[in-house]
Structures are given as C-alpha cells and as structure tokens.
Amino acid sequence: xxxxxxxxxxxxxxxxxxxxxxxxxxxxxxxxxxxxxxxxxxxxxxxxxxxxxxxxxxxxxxxxxxxxxxxxxxxxxxxxxxxxxxxxxxxxxxxxxxxxxxxxxxxxxxxxxxxxxxxxxxxxxxxxxxxxxxxxxxxxxxxxxxxxxxxxxxxxxxxxxxxxxxxxxxxxxxxxxxxxxxxxxxxxxxxxxxxxxxxxxxxxxxxxxxxxxxxxxxxxxxxxxxxxxxxxxxxxxxxxxxxxxxxxxxxxxxxxxxxxxxxxxxxxxxxxxxxxxxxxxxxxxxxxxxxxxxxxxxxxxxxxxxxxxxxxxxxxxxxxxxxxxxxxxxxxxxxxxxxxxxxxxxxxxxxxxxxxxxxxxxxxxxxxxxxxxxxxxxxxxxxxxxxxxxxxxxxxxxxxxxxxxxxxxxxxxxxxxxxxxxxxxxxxxxxxxxxxxxxxxxxxxxxxxxxxxxxxxxxxxxxxxxxxxxxxxxxxxxxxxxxxxxxxxxxxxxxxxxxxxxxxxxxx
Numbered sequence: 001x002x003x004x005x006x007x008x009x010x011x012x013x014x015x016x017x018x019x020x021x022x023x024x025x026x027x028x029x030x031x032x033x034x035x036x037x038x039x040x041x042x043x044x045x046x047x048x049x050x051x052x053x054x055x056x057x058x059x060x061x062x063x064x065x066x067x068x069x070x071x072x073x074x075x076x077x078x079x080x081x082x083x084x085x086x087x088x089x090x091x092x093x094x095x096x097x098x099x100x101x102x103x104x105x106x107x108x109x110x111x112x113x114x115x116x117x118x119x120x121x122x123x124x125x126x127x128x129x130x131x132x133x134x135x136x137x138x139x140x141x142x143x144x145x146x147x148x149x150x151x152x153x154x155x156x157x158x159x160x161x162x163x164x165x166x167x168x169x170x171x172x173x174x175x176x177x178x179x180x181x182x183x184x185x186x187x188x189x190x191x192x193x194x195x196x197x198x199x200x201x202x203x204x205x206x207x208x209x210x211x212x213x214x215x216x217x218x219x220x221x222x223x224x225x226x227x228x229x230x231x232x233x234x235x236x237x238x239x240x241x242x243x244x245x246x247x248x249x250x251x252x253x254x255x256x257x258x259x260x261x262x263x264x265x266x267x268x269x270x271x272x273x274x275x276x277x278x279x280x281x282x283x284x285x286x287x288x289x290x291x292x293x294x295x296x297x298x299x300x301x302x303x304x305x306x307x308x309x310x311x312x313x314x315x316x317x318x319x320x321x322x323x324x325x326x327x328x329x330x331x332x333x334x335x336x337x338x339x340x341x342x343x344x345x346x347x348x349x350x351x352x353x354x355x356x357x358x359x360x361x362x363x364x365x366x367x368x369x370x371x372x373x374x375x376x377x378x379x380x381x382x383x384x385x386x387x388x389x390x391x392x393x394x395x396x397x398x399x400x401x402x403x404x405x406x407x408x409x410x411x412x413x414x415x416x417x418x419x420x421x422x423x424x425x426x427x428x429x430x431x432x433x434x435x436x437x438x439x440x441x442x443x444x445x446x447x448x449x450x451x452x453x454x455x456x457x458x459x460x461x462x463x464x465x466x467x468x469x470x471x472x473x474x475x476x477x478x479x480x481x482x483x484x485x486x487x488x489x490x491x492x493x494x495x496x497x498x499x500x501x502x503x504x505x506x507x508x
Contacts, residue, residue: 009066011058012080015088016126018052019095023119030112038111042103042477045115049096049122056085065132075194077136078127086345087129087262090352094255095122097356097484101247101363103477106370109154109245117147117154118251125259134183134193134271137263138176141227144259145172148252152244164243171226171236179223185216186271195271202274217272221279224267228260230286230325231293234318238297241314242307246366249310250359253317254352261324261348268328269337280332283325288429291322295436303374303447309362310372312440313355316398319437320351326414326430330421340421343413346500350410350492354397357485361391364478380448388448390486397489399441400434406489409496 010017026041033040062085065076099118124143131137149172153165187193189209190201205213224230229237241249268279298315301308327344331337362372364387369376381388397404400411411434418427492499 007066009064009080012064012066012078012130014055015052015059015092016123016130018055019049019092019119019126020123022048022052023116023123026119027112027116030115039104041111041115042099045119046096046099046103046477049092049099049119052122052126053089053092053096056080056088059085075132075196077133077194078130079132080130083262083265083341083345084130086349087258088126090258090345090349091125091129091255092122094258094352094356095119095125095251097360097481098247098251098255100477100481100484101250101356101360102245104475105245105247105363106367107155107245107247114151114154117151121145121147121151121251122255125255128259129262129266131263131266132195132270134186134195134198134267137195137266138179138183141179141260141263142176144256145227148248148256151248151251152240154248155245160243161245162243164240167236168240171233175223175226175233177223178219178226182216182219182221182223185212185219187216189213189216195266198271199273202272214275214278217275217279220267220272221264221282224260224264225286228257228264228321229318230321231290231318234290234293237318238311238314241317242310246310246359246363246372249314250356250363253313253359254356257317257321257324258348258352261344265328265341265344269331269341276332280329283332284329284423284426287322287325287329288426289322290325291319291430291433294319294322295433295440298440299436301374301440306371306373308372308374309365309377309444312374312444313358313362316437316440317355319433320355320398322433323411323414323430324348324351326423326426327417329426330417330423333421333423340417342500343417347410347414349499350397350406353485353488353492354394354404354407357482357489358391358394358398360478360481360485361387361394364474364482367474374444374447377444377447378450382451387482390482392445392448393486393489395441395445397493399438401438401441403493404489405493406496406499409500413500 022045026045030041059080062080062082064080065078067078068076095118102114121144124140128137128140128144131140149165149169152168153161155161186198189205189212190198192198192201202213226233241252244252272279294315294317298312298319301312301315305311324344324347327340331340334340365376365380366372393404396402397407400407402408415427415430418430
C-alpha cells in the first residue's frame with residue numbers, strides 16, 4: 001500500500017512560500033500600525049519580494065521536485081527546474097518593482113488590503129511556472145488573477161475602476177470556464193492530469209476519443225488566449241489598464257503576462273506536444289493577429305485623451321504579446337523546442353525591465369499631471385531631464401532602436417526563430433509591425449524634447465505640470481524603480497547576449 005505521507009522539499013517551495021507568508025504577515029501588521037507608518041508596509045513588501053527572488057539561488061542546479069507520487073507511478077506536481085527559476089525571478093522581481101511604484105502613491109487605496117492582494121497574486125505567479133499537472137496549473141493561474149480583480153477595483157470612489165474590474169472579472173471567469181471544460185475533455189481522453197502523462201496519453205488516444213481530445217486541447221488554448229489578451233480576445237485590456245491604479249496596470253502588463261505565458265508554454269510544449277502540428281500554426285496566426293491589432297490600436301491613440309499614456313502602453317503590451325507568441329509558433333515545428341522557448345523567455349525578461357521602467361516614469365509624471373495625457377509629456381526634458389531621458393530610452397528599447405540595444409537584440413532573436421522554423425510569412429508580418437510600432441514610439445519620444453507652447457505651460461500651472469514639475473518631490477520608491485530599471489536596461493544593452501544565454505535551454 002502506498003504511503004499517504006510524502007516528503008516535502010521546502011527549499012524548492014521557498015519562492016512561493018515567502019510571498020504567501022508575507023501576505024498574511026502584512027495584513028495582520030496593518031491592523032496595528034498607525035496611519036503615518038503605513039508606507040513601512042510597502043518597503044517590507046518590496047524587500048520581501050526581492051528576498052523571495054533571491055531564494056532561487058540555492059535552487060540553481062534545477063533538479064528539484066516535490067509533491068510526487070512514485071509509488072503509484074505518477075509524476076510530480078511541482079518542479080523547480082531551470083524554466084521555473086527563470087520565470088520566478090521575472091515575476092518576483094517584477095512584483096518587487098511594482099511595490100516600489102506603489103509606495104507613497106497618490107492613489108486612494110487601502111494599504112493593508114493592497115499589499116496583501118499584491119503578495120497573494122505574486123505567490124500564485126511564482127507557483128504557476130513550477131506546476132507540472134493541469135490541476136495545479138489552473139489553481140495557480142486563478143491565485144494569480146483573483147487578487148488582481150480586487151487590485152483593479154480597489155479605488156472604491158472611482159466608477160471607472162469599478163467598471164474596469166468588472167470587465168476584467170467577467171473576461172477572466174469566461175476564460176477559466178472555457179479552460180476547465182477543455183481540461184475535463186483532456187482528462188476524459190487521457191485519464192491523467194500530469195503534463196508528461198497527458199502527452200503520452202494523447203499519443204496513444206483511442207480513435208473514438210480523438211475528437212474529444214482535440215476539442216479539449218482547443219478549448220484549453222482558447223482559455224489561455226483570453227487570459228493573455230491575445231487577439232481577438234484583447235478587448236478588455238485598454239479599459240482595464242486605464243481604470244486600474246497605475247502600479248496595478250504595470251503589474252498586469254508584466255507579471256500577469258509572464259505568468260500566463262509560462263502556463264501556455266507548459267500546456268503546449270509539454271502536455272499537448274503530440275498536437276504540435278495543430279497548435280503551432282494556430283499560435284502563428286494568433287501571433288500575427290495580436291501584434292497587428294495591438295500596434296494599430298496604439299497608433300490610433302490621440303494625444304489629448306485622458307489616461308492616454310496608459311492606454312498606449314496597454315495597446316503596446318498587446319503588440320508585444322504578439323512578438324512573444326512568435327517563437328512559440330516556431331516551437332511547434334521544432335524537434336527540440338528549448339531554443340525557441342528560451343527566446344520567448346529572454347524577450348519576456350527584456351520586456352519586463354523596460355516596460356516597468358516606462359510605467360515608472362508615467363507614474364512620476366502623473367504626480368503633477370493626473371490625467372496622464374500624451375500632451376502632458378511635451379517638453380518633459382526641460383522640467384525633468386533625467387525622467388525624459390529614461391523614458392526615451394525605455395521607448396527606444398520597446399521599439400528596438402539604438403541605444404536600446406537589448407530591444408533590438410530581442411527582436412532579432414524572435415525574428416530569427418521565425419525564419420529558422422520556415423515561418424517566412426510570420427517574419428514578414430512581424431517586420432511590418434515593427435515599422436508600425438516605430439511611429440508611435442518615436443512620436444511619444446519626440447514629444448519629450450519638443451518645447452511646450454506658452455499657453456500649455458500656463459494651463460498646466462494649476463496641476464503643477466510643465467516648468468513647475470521639477471519642484472515636486474519624487475518619492476524614494478518611485479525614484480528607485482526608475483533608477484533600477486534604467487540601470488538594468490543600460491547594462492543589458494551593453495551585454496545583450498547575457499539575457500539570452502540565461503534563458504536558453506529554459507525548458508525541460
């Protein structure tokens with residue numbers, strides 16, 4: 001008889017346990033701290049998330065598993081392999097930078113609840129890449145997204161925030177329902193939820209269950225497409241980002257996206273590998289559609305629309321998601337998909353650094369221009385030269401132009417994966433979209449160095465924007481977030497090959 005008591009590798013679980021335990025500790029501490037000491041919770045959260053990211057160092061051998069069933073011939077539900085560690089560093093580091101953005105924010109949100117929800121979501125995001133069965137994977141995905149609903153709508157006096165949270169909630173619930181239906185079909189066809197066992201089961205599926213298995217695979221992928229805002233399921237992103245507190249929008253664009261992509265990688269490349277000839281071309285079509293819809297949507301943004309900067313970054317994130325899908329489409333036809341998946345992870349690491357940096361500068365500008373129109377950035381170099389130079393660098397990285405070498409390097413790597421997999425049509429569409437993206441990235445960059453007309457400066461005097469913006473004190477956490485992302489972006493642009501080597505061979 002198999003033993004019901006399993007040994008647990010607590011060291012392997014540390015990146016998940018630290019933010020989960022800290023979430024409870026912060027929520028309890030909030031009950032006893034006076035109002036003036038609430039910012040301390042933010043610093044504790046940022047430090048705890050950074051410490052959680054550092055706990056992957058003892059795991060760098062990449063050969064730890066736990067929650068296994070060797071007696072019954074089953075696999076393990078949790079694996080701390082190289083892929084897991086890379087994504088955990090990304091999501092925990094991104095969550096730590098989000099915490100820095102949130103310290104001393106002007107958003108009217110309750111501190112204790114905010115830090116609890118952020119840490120809870122980060123714990124789920126850290127668990128997701130380590131999940132090695134469909135049940136654990138879907139639970140981790142929901143632990144990541146459920147707190148995010150509340151984070152989006154946490155500004156209780158803001159109607160726009162409530163509408164954004166409701167749209168996000170309804171979309172995510174639909175995605176979860178579709179995914180669960182697909183997983184149930186896959187389980188009925190294979191009799192297992194373990195990812196490697198599912199792949200084996202799909203290889204030997206009886207003829208009468210082929211249709212059920214294919215329907216299950218298709219529904220599961222559609223559910224993930226909803227979660228990742230892949231076109232045509234991207235409709236909720238601009239309104240959700242614009243209605244959410246700015247740090248939450250930054251978190252969703254980086255940490256939420258990275259966690260979702262890690263789940264999609266595990267489902268496709270590991271569990272559904274026998275159907276690669278089906279999902280590979282499908283992901284290629286979705287990649288082309290997503291990058292086109294995202295870039296065209298960003299191109300159409302008007303400079304005088306409230307929260308226009310956040311909306312442009314939202315559309316930009318959709319376009320970037322399309323680029324992230326390109327190597328995954330190439331992985332469908334590769335004998336060994338490790339190189340392609342490594343390219344996706346490397347691109348996600350680059351995107352996380354520069355996109356969080358862009359959001360950090362936007363948060364800085366919003367302290368003096370709350371409506372965050374693109375016109376508020378006109379002449380930013382005259383009032384805040386360091387912030388303007390940092391934002392220009394981040395935008396050039398996203399566009400893939402020097403001196404943002406890391407962005408150029410990442411796009412070349414993605415382009416090469418499409419060409420190497422004989423996906424010439426996808427490479428052509430990507431090239432066209434990169435040119436489209438240059439227009440709105442360079443247009444925003446040019447605004448930073450354009451002299452603001454006198455009437456615009458006078459009008460901004462009521463909000464403290466324009467020439468008077470430099471007198472506004474920058475919170476330490478926000479300044480640190482801008483500095484860290486800028487230094488990381490410059491360092492990676494100096495040695496872009498390091499990030500690709502770090503991520504290469506990132507899967508199994």
